[in-house]
Amino acid sequence: MEDFEGKKILVIQTHGVDTPKRTYSPLYYAVASAAMEIETTVWFTMNGTNQLRKGVAEMIKLDPSSNVTLASMLQMCLDNEVKLAVCQQSLALWNMTPDDLIDGVEIFGATTIIDLALNYDHVMYF
Amino acid sequence: MGYSKVNECVIATDLYYSVADNTWARVNEDGTVYIGMTDIAQSLAGPILHAKAKPVGKVRKKGRPIATVESGKWVGPIKTPLSGEIVETNKALEEDVQLLNKSPYNKGWVVKLQPSDLENELKEMVTGDEAVEQYKEKIDRDGIQACAHIEGTEDYE
Numbered sequence: 160m161e162d163f164e165g166k167k168i169l170v171i172q173t174h175g176v177d178t179p180k181r182t183y184s185p186l187y188y189a190v191a192s193a194a195m196e197i198e199t200t201v202w203f204t205m206n207g208t209n210q211l212r213k214g215v216a217e218m219i220k221l222d223p224s225s226n227v228t229l230a231s232m233l234q235m236c237l238d239n240e241v242k243l244a245v246c247q248q249s250l251a252l253w254n255m256t257p258d259d260l261i262d263g264v265e266i267f268g269a270t271t272i273i274d275l276a277l278n279y280d281h282v283m284y285f
Numbered sequence: 286m287g288y289s290k291v292n293e294c295v296i297a298t299d300l301y302y303s304v305a306d307n308t309w310a311r312v313n314e315d316g317t318v319y320i321g322m323t324d325i326a327q328s329l330a331g332p333i334l335h336a337k338a339k340p341v342g343k344v345r346k347k348g349r350p351i352a353t354v355e356s357g358k359w360v361g362p363i364k365t366p367l368s369g370e371i372v373e374t375n376k377a378l379e380e381d382v383q384l385l386n387k388s389p390y391n392k393g394w395v396v397k398l399q400p401s402d403l404e405n406e407l408k409e410m411v412t413g414d415e416a417v418e419q420y421k422e423k424i425d426r427d428g429i430q431a432c433a434h435i436e437g438t439e440d441y442e
Contacts, residue, residue: 162340187360194353195337227358234422239361 294432301367
């Protein structure tokens with residue numbers, strides 16, 4: 160395998176609990192990226208923000224026979240040192256405050272995301 | 286090679302284990318070590334679809350990834366339990382990646398490492414009856430279900 164250590168990938172997730180089938184894959188890619196020692200950040204904005212409200216992701220399950228939920232996927236990200244960050248402005252869109260967020264999520268403003276996009280090696284947008 | 290079974294999960298008693306990371310090490314006569322994932326790890330992951338090892342020549346500290354493995358329901362790193370340089374990767378996995386499931390302790394080794402601090406780091410791993418005991422505790426503590434084995438799995442009697 161080519162060695163990607165030191166590279167950086169930014170994953171932008173705009174899909175949330177209203178479209179469950181669009182929620183898992185970006186997180187799965189993020190974990191794969193982190194496992195390859197690529198510095199990985201998932202940036203949640205627009206509808207993507209709503210999955211970060213405490214107690215919500217536990218309710219989202221794609222495969223009824225599996226015990227894997229969206230919450231498991233988010234936890235798998237954190238366990239693999241994927242940085243989770245949310246758009247400050249989009250919290251208001253969902254009437255959320257920082258206290259509503261699950262643990263481990265950072266809050267960034269728009270200028271930070273532009274800075275990340277310019278400085279990361281690749282951006283994956285969903 | 287001797288084996289024990291805990292909850293249908295096979296533990297090869299001559300190997301050294303990092304129980305937390307579900308990896309094993311076999312020390313060869315020439316001082317190199319084979320590293321692989323345990324039967325429990327392959328069962329938790331399910332049938333493996335892809336595995337990518339770090340390249341030969343890569344120097345790894347203990348706890349750093351030596352490979353990335355993915356199944357239909359899981360993706361993650363295999364973390365080396367020993368520091369050292371990767372001197373060989375298992376080419377057989379390129380032909381049949383599910384050797385990781387079918388033969389986790391033999392044909393499914395992941396990398397061969399030239400260890401840099403074997404004597405000290407081996408002391409932090411467990412082997413034999415102690416490994417079996419620690420896996421019993423882990424299986425109870427984590428509520429790990431009986432290990433599943435895919436068709437073609439090596440006979441560990």
